[in-house]
Amino acid sequence: MPDALVTPRIAIIFNPIAGRRRRLTLEDVCDRLTARGWAIDLRPTGARGDAERMAREIADLPKESRPDLLAVAGGDGTIGEAINGLSTAAAGLPVAIIPMGTANVLAAEIGLAVNPEAIAAAIDARQSQAIYIGRTNGRAFTLMAGVGVDAHVVADLDVALKRRIGKGAYVWGAFKQLFRFGFPIYRVSIDNQPPIEAASIIVAKGRFYGGRHVVAPKARLADPSFQICLFERKGVFHMLRYALALGLGRLPKAFGYSILEGREVTITGPEGDPVQGDGDILGHLPARITVAPVPVQLVMPIRR
Known part of the structure:
Protein backbone atom coordinates (compact mmCIF):
# COMPACT_ATOMS: atom_id res chain seq x y z
CA MET A 1 0.00 0.00 0.00
CA GLN A 127 -4.39 -1.03 -8.89
CA SER A 128 -2.56 -1.78 -12.12
CA GLN A 129 -2.33 -4.74 -14.46
CA ALA A 130 0.43 -5.61 -16.89
CA ILE A 131 -0.84 -5.39 -20.47
CA TYR A 132 1.05 -6.28 -23.63
CA ILE A 133 0.87 -3.75 -26.42
CA GLY A 134 1.60 -4.34 -30.08
CA ARG A 135 4.20 -2.78 -32.34
CA THR A 136 4.08 -2.34 -36.09
CA ASN A 137 7.08 -1.05 -38.02
CA GLY A 138 8.41 0.63 -34.89
CA ARG A 139 5.12 2.21 -33.72
CA ALA A 140 3.09 1.01 -30.72
CA PHE A 141 -0.63 0.38 -30.47
CA THR A 142 -2.75 -0.64 -27.51
CA LEU A 143 -5.94 -2.07 -29.01
CA MET A 144 -5.59 -3.02 -32.65
CA ALA A 145 -3.87 -2.55 -35.97
CA GLY A 146 -5.69 -2.92 -39.24
CA VAL A 147 -5.24 -2.94 -43.00
CA GLY A 148 -7.87 -2.78 -45.68
CA VAL A 149 -11.17 -0.93 -45.49
CA ASP A 150 -10.84 0.39 -41.94
CA ALA A 151 -7.31 1.70 -42.55
CA HIS A 152 -8.50 3.57 -45.64
CA VAL A 153 -11.40 5.05 -43.64
CA VAL A 154 -8.91 6.34 -41.06
CA ALA A 155 -6.50 7.61 -43.72
CA ASP A 156 -9.24 9.61 -45.48
CA LEU A 157 -11.07 10.73 -42.31
CA ASP A 158 -12.40 14.29 -42.27
CA VAL A 159 -11.01 15.52 -38.94
CA ALA A 160 -13.21 18.63 -38.89
CA LEU A 161 -16.27 16.46 -39.45
CA LYS A 162 -15.17 14.15 -36.63
CA ARG A 163 -15.03 17.12 -34.26
CA ARG A 164 -18.60 18.02 -35.22
CA ILE A 165 -20.36 14.66 -35.33
CA GLY A 166 -18.01 12.19 -33.60
CA LYS A 167 -18.53 8.54 -34.61
CA GLY A 168 -20.72 9.64 -37.51
CA ALA A 169 -17.59 10.75 -39.34
CA TYR A 170 -16.37 7.15 -39.42
CA VAL A 171 -19.74 5.94 -40.71
CA TRP A 172 -19.61 8.56 -43.46
CA GLY A 173 -16.02 7.60 -44.22
CA ALA A 174 -16.97 3.94 -44.52
CA PHE A 175 -19.85 4.84 -46.85
CA LYS A 176 -17.45 6.76 -49.11
CA GLN A 177 -15.15 3.75 -49.27
CA LEU A 178 -17.97 1.80 -50.92
CA PHE A 179 -17.22 3.81 -54.06
CA ARG A 180 -13.45 4.28 -53.62
CA PHE A 181 -11.96 1.12 -52.20
CA GLY A 182 -10.45 -1.16 -54.82
CA PHE A 183 -10.64 -4.32 -52.66
CA PRO A 184 -7.08 -5.57 -53.21
CA ILE A 185 -5.89 -8.85 -51.74
CA TYR A 186 -3.71 -8.79 -48.62
CA ARG A 187 -1.47 -11.63 -47.51
CA VAL A 188 -0.88 -12.34 -43.84
CA SER A 189 1.69 -14.69 -42.36
CA ILE A 190 1.26 -15.64 -38.69
CA ASP A 191 4.26 -16.89 -36.70
CA ASN A 192 6.18 -17.58 -39.93
CA GLN A 193 3.49 -19.89 -41.31
CA PRO A 194 2.58 -19.83 -45.03
CA PRO A 195 0.62 -16.68 -45.94
CA ILE A 196 -3.17 -16.54 -46.01
CA GLU A 197 -5.14 -14.21 -48.26
CA ALA A 198 -7.81 -11.83 -46.93
CA ALA A 199 -9.75 -8.76 -48.06
CA SER A 200 -9.16 -6.88 -44.77
CA ILE A 201 -7.33 -7.71 -41.55
CA ILE A 202 -7.57 -6.57 -37.93
CA VAL A 203 -4.79 -7.58 -35.54
CA ALA A 204 -6.51 -7.29 -32.16
CA LYS A 205 -5.19 -6.96 -28.63
CA GLY A 206 -8.68 -6.33 -27.26
CA ARG A 207 -12.21 -7.58 -27.86
CA PHE A 208 -13.84 -4.34 -28.94
CA TYR A 209 -13.84 -2.17 -32.05
CA GLY A 210 -15.30 1.31 -32.53
CA GLY A 211 -16.89 1.33 -29.08
CA ARG A 212 -18.35 -1.92 -27.73
CA HIS A 213 -18.61 -3.82 -31.01
CA VAL A 214 -17.02 -7.24 -30.55
CA VAL A 215 -14.50 -8.37 -33.17
CA ALA A 216 -12.31 -10.77 -31.15
CA PRO A 217 -14.13 -12.37 -28.19
CA LYS A 218 -11.03 -14.17 -26.88
CA ALA A 219 -8.62 -11.23 -27.09
CA ARG A 220 -7.19 -10.02 -23.78
CA LEU A 221 -4.86 -7.08 -23.16
CA ALA A 222 -2.95 -9.14 -20.59
CA ASP A 223 -2.14 -11.91 -23.08
CA PRO A 224 1.22 -11.68 -24.92
CA SER A 225 -0.45 -12.61 -28.20
CA PHE A 226 -2.81 -11.31 -30.89
CA GLN A 227 -6.16 -12.39 -32.23
CA ILE A 228 -5.89 -11.98 -36.00
CA CYS A 229 -9.29 -11.27 -37.56
CA LEU A 230 -9.61 -12.11 -41.25
CA PHE A 231 -12.31 -10.69 -43.50
CA GLU A 232 -12.05 -13.31 -46.19
CA ARG A 233 -14.58 -12.01 -48.74
CA LYS A 234 -14.20 -8.85 -50.77
CA GLY A 235 -16.62 -6.56 -52.56
CA VAL A 236 -19.31 -4.04 -51.66
CA PHE A 237 -21.89 -6.69 -50.74
CA HIS A 238 -19.58 -8.41 -48.27
CA MET A 239 -18.40 -5.08 -46.85
CA LEU A 240 -22.02 -4.20 -46.05
CA ARG A 241 -22.68 -7.68 -44.70
CA TYR A 242 -19.70 -7.47 -42.34
CA ALA A 243 -20.77 -3.99 -41.19
CA LEU A 244 -24.29 -5.23 -40.42
CA ALA A 245 -22.97 -8.24 -38.53
CA LEU A 246 -20.66 -5.95 -36.51
CA GLY A 247 -23.55 -3.66 -35.59
CA LEU A 248 -25.72 -6.62 -34.56
CA GLY A 249 -22.97 -8.20 -32.46
CA ARG A 250 -22.70 -11.24 -34.77
CA LEU A 251 -19.44 -10.59 -36.58
CA PRO A 252 -17.41 -13.39 -34.91
CA LYS A 253 -19.91 -15.93 -36.31
CA ALA A 254 -20.34 -14.30 -39.73
CA PHE A 255 -19.70 -16.32 -42.88
CA GLY A 256 -16.28 -15.57 -44.33
CA TYR A 257 -14.87 -14.23 -41.05
CA SER A 258 -12.24 -16.15 -39.10
CA ILE A 259 -9.99 -15.51 -36.12
CA LEU A 260 -6.51 -16.94 -35.62
CA GLU A 261 -3.99 -16.46 -32.79
CA GLY A 262 -0.32 -15.57 -32.97
CA ARG A 263 2.53 -13.45 -31.67
CA GLU A 264 4.12 -12.24 -34.90
CA VAL A 265 2.22 -11.10 -37.97
CA THR A 266 3.54 -10.04 -41.36
CA ILE A 267 1.16 -8.37 -43.81
CA THR A 268 1.85 -7.58 -47.44
CA GLY A 269 -0.32 -6.06 -50.12
CA PRO A 270 -0.27 -2.94 -52.27
CA GLU A 271 2.99 -1.21 -51.32
CA GLY A 272 2.31 1.97 -49.36
CA ASP A 273 -1.21 0.93 -48.31
CA PRO A 274 -2.05 2.49 -44.91
CA VAL A 275 -1.85 0.63 -41.60
CA GLN A 276 -4.04 2.05 -38.85
CA GLY A 277 -3.55 1.57 -35.13
CA ASP A 278 -6.03 2.71 -32.47
CA GLY A 279 -7.66 5.03 -35.02
CA ASP A 280 -4.48 6.69 -36.32
CA ILE A 281 -2.26 5.87 -39.29
CA LEU A 282 0.88 4.21 -37.92
CA GLY A 283 2.61 3.36 -41.16
CA HIS A 284 2.27 1.64 -44.50
CA LEU A 285 2.64 -1.81 -46.01
CA PRO A 286 4.54 -4.03 -45.81
CA ALA A 287 4.04 -4.37 -42.04
CA ARG A 288 5.57 -6.58 -39.38
CA ILE A 289 3.49 -6.64 -36.20
CA THR A 290 4.87 -8.02 -32.94
CA VAL A 291 4.03 -8.12 -29.25
CA ALA A 292 6.17 -5.68 -27.25
CA PRO A 293 8.42 -7.68 -24.87
CA VAL A 294 7.95 -5.35 -21.89
CA PRO A 295 4.35 -4.83 -20.67
CA VAL A 296 2.75 -1.52 -19.69
CA GLN A 297 1.28 -1.17 -16.20
CA LEU A 298 -2.28 0.05 -16.85
CA VAL A 299 -4.39 1.34 -13.95
CA MET A 300 -7.60 -0.67 -13.74
CA PRO A 301 -11.04 0.33 -12.42
CA ILE A 302 -12.10 -0.73 -8.94
CA ARG A 303 -14.09 -3.95 -9.08
CA ARG A 304 -17.26 -3.87 -7.00
Whole structure:
Protein backbone atom coordinates (compact mmCIF):
# COMPACT_ATOMS: atom_id res chain seq x y z
CA MET A 1 0.00 0.00 0.00
CA PRO A 2 1.24 3.57 -0.72
CA ASP A 3 2.48 5.53 2.30
CA ALA A 4 -0.44 7.76 3.40
CA LEU A 5 2.01 10.43 4.69
CA VAL A 6 3.60 10.95 1.27
CA THR A 7 1.77 13.17 -1.21
CA PRO A 8 1.20 11.13 -4.38
CA ARG A 9 2.04 12.90 -7.64
CA ILE A 10 0.31 12.54 -10.97
CA ALA A 11 1.17 14.07 -14.35
CA ILE A 12 -1.82 14.41 -16.68
CA ILE A 13 -1.31 14.88 -20.42
CA PHE A 14 -4.44 16.40 -21.97
CA ASN A 15 -5.76 18.19 -25.02
CA PRO A 16 -6.83 21.73 -24.04
CA ILE A 17 -9.07 22.19 -27.09
CA ALA A 18 -11.38 19.29 -26.22
CA GLY A 19 -15.07 20.11 -26.03
CA ARG A 20 -16.52 21.87 -23.01
CA ARG A 21 -18.18 18.74 -21.63
CA ARG A 22 -14.93 16.81 -21.84
CA ARG A 23 -12.97 19.62 -20.19
CA LEU A 24 -15.50 19.63 -17.35
CA THR A 25 -14.95 15.89 -16.92
CA LEU A 26 -11.20 16.44 -16.56
CA GLU A 27 -11.73 19.32 -14.13
CA ASP A 28 -14.06 17.16 -12.05
CA VAL A 29 -11.51 14.32 -11.93
CA CYS A 30 -8.77 16.77 -10.89
CA ASP A 31 -10.95 18.21 -8.12
CA ARG A 32 -11.65 14.75 -6.77
CA LEU A 33 -7.96 13.81 -6.87
CA THR A 34 -6.97 17.03 -5.12
CA ALA A 35 -9.51 16.23 -2.40
CA ARG A 36 -7.82 12.84 -2.02
CA GLY A 37 -4.44 14.52 -1.48
CA TRP A 38 -2.87 14.20 -4.94
CA ALA A 39 -0.45 16.78 -6.36
CA ILE A 40 -1.38 17.33 -10.00
CA ASP A 41 0.91 18.37 -12.85
CA LEU A 42 -1.27 19.28 -15.86
CA ARG A 43 0.51 19.14 -19.22
CA PRO A 44 -1.56 20.50 -22.12
CA THR A 45 -0.71 19.44 -25.66
CA GLY A 46 -0.46 22.00 -28.44
CA ALA A 47 0.06 19.91 -31.56
CA ARG A 48 0.14 16.37 -32.86
CA GLY A 49 3.08 14.49 -31.36
CA ASP A 50 3.09 16.46 -28.10
CA ALA A 51 1.53 13.61 -26.08
CA GLU A 52 4.29 11.25 -27.24
CA ARG A 53 7.02 13.79 -26.51
CA MET A 54 5.65 14.60 -23.05
CA ALA A 55 5.27 10.94 -22.12
CA ARG A 56 8.86 10.33 -23.21
CA GLU A 57 10.09 13.26 -21.13
CA ILE A 58 8.28 11.93 -18.06
CA ALA A 59 9.50 8.37 -18.65
CA ASP A 60 13.09 9.55 -18.97
CA LEU A 61 13.09 11.43 -15.67
CA PRO A 62 15.19 9.98 -12.83
CA LYS A 63 13.03 7.76 -10.62
CA GLU A 64 13.14 10.23 -7.74
CA SER A 65 11.78 13.00 -10.00
CA ARG A 66 9.21 10.89 -11.82
CA PRO A 67 5.53 11.17 -10.82
CA ASP A 68 3.89 8.21 -9.13
CA LEU A 69 1.47 7.90 -12.02
CA LEU A 70 1.05 9.15 -15.57
CA ALA A 71 -2.48 9.81 -16.83
CA VAL A 72 -3.63 10.55 -20.37
CA ALA A 73 -6.86 12.49 -20.82
CA GLY A 74 -8.14 12.00 -24.34
CA GLY A 75 -9.33 9.46 -26.86
CA ASP A 76 -7.77 6.18 -27.91
CA GLY A 77 -5.54 7.95 -30.43
CA THR A 78 -4.11 10.32 -27.82
CA ILE A 79 -3.59 7.42 -25.43
CA GLY A 80 -1.83 5.48 -28.16
CA GLU A 81 0.38 8.46 -28.91
CA ALA A 82 1.42 8.70 -25.25
CA ILE A 83 2.08 4.95 -25.09
CA ASN A 84 4.54 5.45 -27.95
CA GLY A 85 6.49 7.84 -25.74
CA LEU A 86 7.07 5.33 -22.97
CA SER A 87 10.41 3.56 -22.81
CA THR A 88 11.45 0.32 -21.17
CA ALA A 89 13.07 2.47 -18.46
CA ALA A 90 9.55 3.43 -17.36
CA ALA A 91 8.20 -0.12 -17.29
CA GLY A 92 7.14 0.28 -13.66
CA LEU A 93 5.38 3.64 -14.15
CA PRO A 94 1.61 3.05 -13.91
CA VAL A 95 -0.45 4.64 -16.68
CA ALA A 96 -4.06 5.69 -16.16
CA ILE A 97 -6.62 6.84 -18.69
CA ILE A 98 -9.19 9.60 -18.41
CA PRO A 99 -11.45 8.76 -21.37
CA MET A 100 -12.45 11.88 -23.30
CA GLY A 101 -12.58 10.61 -26.87
CA THR A 102 -15.13 9.68 -29.50
CA ALA A 103 -15.32 5.93 -28.87
CA ASN A 104 -13.21 5.30 -25.72
CA VAL A 105 -12.57 1.69 -26.71
CA LEU A 106 -9.78 1.17 -24.17
CA ALA A 107 -12.07 2.33 -21.36
CA ALA A 108 -14.72 -0.14 -22.55
CA GLU A 109 -12.10 -2.88 -22.75
CA ILE A 110 -11.08 -2.55 -19.10
CA GLY A 111 -14.58 -1.76 -17.86
CA LEU A 112 -13.89 1.83 -16.81
CA ALA A 113 -17.00 3.96 -16.69
CA VAL A 114 -16.72 7.43 -18.24
CA ASN A 115 -17.56 8.89 -14.86
CA PRO A 116 -15.37 11.32 -12.85
CA GLU A 117 -15.83 9.52 -9.55
CA ALA A 118 -15.02 6.10 -11.03
CA ILE A 119 -11.96 7.50 -12.79
CA ALA A 120 -10.66 9.33 -9.70
CA ALA A 121 -11.26 6.28 -7.50
CA ALA A 122 -9.35 4.04 -9.91
CA ILE A 123 -6.41 6.43 -10.02
CA ASP A 124 -6.37 6.83 -6.24
CA ALA A 125 -6.39 3.05 -5.70
CA ARG A 126 -3.47 2.58 -8.13
CA GLN A 127 -4.39 -1.03 -8.89
CA SER A 128 -2.56 -1.78 -12.12
CA GLN A 129 -2.33 -4.74 -14.46
CA ALA A 130 0.43 -5.61 -16.89
CA ILE A 131 -0.84 -5.39 -20.47
CA TYR A 132 1.05 -6.28 -23.63
CA ILE A 133 0.87 -3.75 -26.42
CA GLY A 134 1.60 -4.34 -30.08
CA ARG A 135 4.20 -2.78 -32.34
CA THR A 136 4.08 -2.34 -36.09
CA ASN A 137 7.08 -1.05 -38.02
CA GLY A 138 8.41 0.63 -34.89
CA ARG A 139 5.12 2.21 -33.72
CA ALA A 140 3.09 1.01 -30.72
CA PHE A 141 -0.63 0.38 -30.47
CA THR A 142 -2.75 -0.64 -27.51
CA LEU A 143 -5.94 -2.07 -29.01
CA MET A 144 -5.59 -3.02 -32.65
CA ALA A 145 -3.87 -2.55 -35.97
CA GLY A 146 -5.69 -2.92 -39.24
CA VAL A 147 -5.24 -2.94 -43.00
CA GLY A 148 -7.87 -2.78 -45.68
CA VAL A 149 -11.17 -0.93 -45.49
CA ASP A 150 -10.84 0.39 -41.94
CA ALA A 151 -7.31 1.70 -42.55
CA HIS A 152 -8.50 3.57 -45.64
CA VAL A 153 -11.40 5.05 -43.64
CA VAL A 154 -8.91 6.34 -41.06
CA ALA A 155 -6.50 7.61 -43.72
CA ASP A 156 -9.24 9.61 -45.48
CA LEU A 157 -11.07 10.73 -42.31
CA ASP A 158 -12.40 14.29 -42.27
CA VAL A 159 -11.01 15.52 -38.94
CA ALA A 160 -13.21 18.63 -38.89
CA LEU A 161 -16.27 16.46 -39.45
CA LYS A 162 -15.17 14.15 -36.63
CA ARG A 163 -15.03 17.12 -34.26
CA ARG A 164 -18.60 18.02 -35.22
CA ILE A 165 -20.36 14.66 -35.33
CA GLY A 166 -18.01 12.19 -33.60
CA LYS A 167 -18.53 8.54 -34.61
CA GLY A 168 -20.72 9.64 -37.51
CA ALA A 169 -17.59 10.75 -39.34
CA TYR A 170 -16.37 7.15 -39.42
CA VAL A 171 -19.74 5.94 -40.71
CA TRP A 172 -19.61 8.56 -43.46
CA GLY A 173 -16.02 7.60 -44.22
CA ALA A 174 -16.97 3.94 -44.52
CA PHE A 175 -19.85 4.84 -46.85
CA LYS A 176 -17.45 6.76 -49.11
CA GLN A 177 -15.15 3.75 -49.27
CA LEU A 178 -17.97 1.80 -50.92
CA PHE A 179 -17.22 3.81 -54.06
CA ARG A 180 -13.45 4.28 -53.62
CA PHE A 181 -11.96 1.12 -52.20
CA GLY A 182 -10.45 -1.16 -54.82
CA PHE A 183 -10.64 -4.32 -52.66
CA PRO A 184 -7.08 -5.57 -53.21
CA ILE A 185 -5.89 -8.85 -51.74
CA TYR A 186 -3.71 -8.79 -48.62
CA ARG A 187 -1.47 -11.63 -47.51
CA VAL A 188 -0.88 -12.34 -43.84
CA SER A 189 1.69 -14.69 -42.36
CA ILE A 190 1.26 -15.64 -38.69
CA ASP A 191 4.26 -16.89 -36.70
CA ASN A 192 6.18 -17.58 -39.93
CA GLN A 193 3.49 -19.89 -41.31
CA PRO A 194 2.58 -19.83 -45.03
CA PRO A 195 0.62 -16.68 -45.94
CA ILE A 196 -3.17 -16.54 -46.01
CA GLU A 197 -5.14 -14.21 -48.26
CA ALA A 198 -7.81 -11.83 -46.93
CA ALA A 199 -9.75 -8.76 -48.06
CA SER A 200 -9.16 -6.88 -44.77
CA ILE A 201 -7.33 -7.71 -41.55
CA ILE A 202 -7.57 -6.57 -37.93
CA VAL A 203 -4.79 -7.58 -35.54
CA ALA A 204 -6.51 -7.29 -32.16
CA LYS A 205 -5.19 -6.96 -28.63
CA GLY A 206 -8.68 -6.33 -27.26
CA ARG A 207 -12.21 -7.58 -27.86
CA PHE A 208 -13.84 -4.34 -28.94
CA TYR A 209 -13.84 -2.17 -32.05
CA GLY A 210 -15.30 1.31 -32.53
CA GLY A 211 -16.89 1.33 -29.08
CA ARG A 212 -18.35 -1.92 -27.73
CA HIS A 213 -18.61 -3.82 -31.01
CA VAL A 214 -17.02 -7.24 -30.55
CA VAL A 215 -14.50 -8.37 -33.17
CA ALA A 216 -12.31 -10.77 -31.15
CA PRO A 217 -14.13 -12.37 -28.19
CA LYS A 218 -11.03 -14.17 -26.88
CA ALA A 219 -8.62 -11.23 -27.09
CA ARG A 220 -7.19 -10.02 -23.78
CA LEU A 221 -4.86 -7.08 -23.16
CA ALA A 222 -2.95 -9.14 -20.59
CA ASP A 223 -2.14 -11.91 -23.08
CA PRO A 224 1.22 -11.68 -24.92
CA SER A 225 -0.45 -12.61 -28.20
CA PHE A 226 -2.81 -11.31 -30.89
CA GLN A 227 -6.16 -12.39 -32.23
CA ILE A 228 -5.89 -11.98 -36.00
CA CYS A 229 -9.29 -11.27 -37.56
CA LEU A 230 -9.61 -12.11 -41.25
CA PHE A 231 -12.31 -10.69 -43.50
CA GLU A 232 -12.05 -13.31 -46.19
CA ARG A 233 -14.58 -12.01 -48.74
CA LYS A 234 -14.20 -8.85 -50.77
CA GLY A 235 -16.62 -6.56 -52.56
CA VAL A 236 -19.31 -4.04 -51.66
CA PHE A 237 -21.89 -6.69 -50.74
CA HIS A 238 -19.58 -8.41 -48.27
CA MET A 239 -18.40 -5.08 -46.85
CA LEU A 240 -22.02 -4.20 -46.05
CA ARG A 241 -22.68 -7.68 -44.70
CA TYR A 242 -19.70 -7.47 -42.34
CA ALA A 243 -20.77 -3.99 -41.19
CA LEU A 244 -24.29 -5.23 -40.42
CA ALA A 245 -22.97 -8.24 -38.53
CA LEU A 246 -20.66 -5.95 -36.51
CA GLY A 247 -23.55 -3.66 -35.59
CA LEU A 248 -25.72 -6.62 -34.56
CA GLY A 249 -22.97 -8.20 -32.46
CA ARG A 250 -22.70 -11.24 -34.77
CA LEU A 251 -19.44 -10.59 -36.58
CA PRO A 252 -17.41 -13.39 -34.91
CA LYS A 253 -19.91 -15.93 -36.31
CA ALA A 254 -20.34 -14.30 -39.73
CA PHE A 255 -19.70 -16.32 -42.88
CA GLY A 256 -16.28 -15.57 -44.33
CA TYR A 257 -14.87 -14.23 -41.05
CA SER A 258 -12.24 -16.15 -39.10
CA ILE A 259 -9.99 -15.51 -36.12
CA LEU A 260 -6.51 -16.94 -35.62
CA GLU A 261 -3.99 -16.46 -32.79
CA GLY A 262 -0.32 -15.57 -32.97
CA ARG A 263 2.53 -13.45 -31.67
CA GLU A 264 4.12 -12.24 -34.90
CA VAL A 265 2.22 -11.10 -37.97
CA THR A 266 3.54 -10.04 -41.36
CA ILE A 267 1.16 -8.37 -43.81
CA THR A 268 1.85 -7.58 -47.44
CA GLY A 269 -0.32 -6.06 -50.12
CA PRO A 270 -0.27 -2.94 -52.27
CA GLU A 271 2.99 -1.21 -51.32
CA GLY A 272 2.31 1.97 -49.36
CA ASP A 273 -1.21 0.93 -48.31
CA PRO A 274 -2.05 2.49 -44.91
CA VAL A 275 -1.85 0.63 -41.60
CA GLN A 276 -4.04 2.05 -38.85
CA GLY A 277 -3.55 1.57 -35.13
CA ASP A 278 -6.03 2.71 -32.47
CA GLY A 279 -7.66 5.03 -35.02
CA ASP A 280 -4.48 6.69 -36.32
CA ILE A 281 -2.26 5.87 -39.29
CA LEU A 282 0.88 4.21 -37.92
CA GLY A 283 2.61 3.36 -41.16
CA HIS A 284 2.27 1.64 -44.50
CA LEU A 285 2.64 -1.81 -46.01
CA PRO A 286 4.54 -4.03 -45.81
CA ALA A 287 4.04 -4.37 -42.04
CA ARG A 288 5.57 -6.58 -39.38
CA ILE A 289 3.49 -6.64 -36.20
CA THR A 290 4.87 -8.02 -32.94
CA VAL A 291 4.03 -8.12 -29.25
CA ALA A 292 6.17 -5.68 -27.25
CA PRO A 293 8.42 -7.68 -24.87
CA VAL A 294 7.95 -5.35 -21.89
CA PRO A 295 4.35 -4.83 -20.67
CA VAL A 296 2.75 -1.52 -19.69
CA GLN A 297 1.28 -1.17 -16.20
CA LEU A 298 -2.28 0.05 -16.85
CA VAL A 299 -4.39 1.34 -13.95
CA MET A 300 -7.60 -0.67 -13.74
CA PRO A 301 -11.04 0.33 -12.42
CA ILE A 302 -12.10 -0.73 -8.94
CA ARG A 303 -14.09 -3.95 -9.08
CA ARG A 304 -17.26 -3.87 -7.00
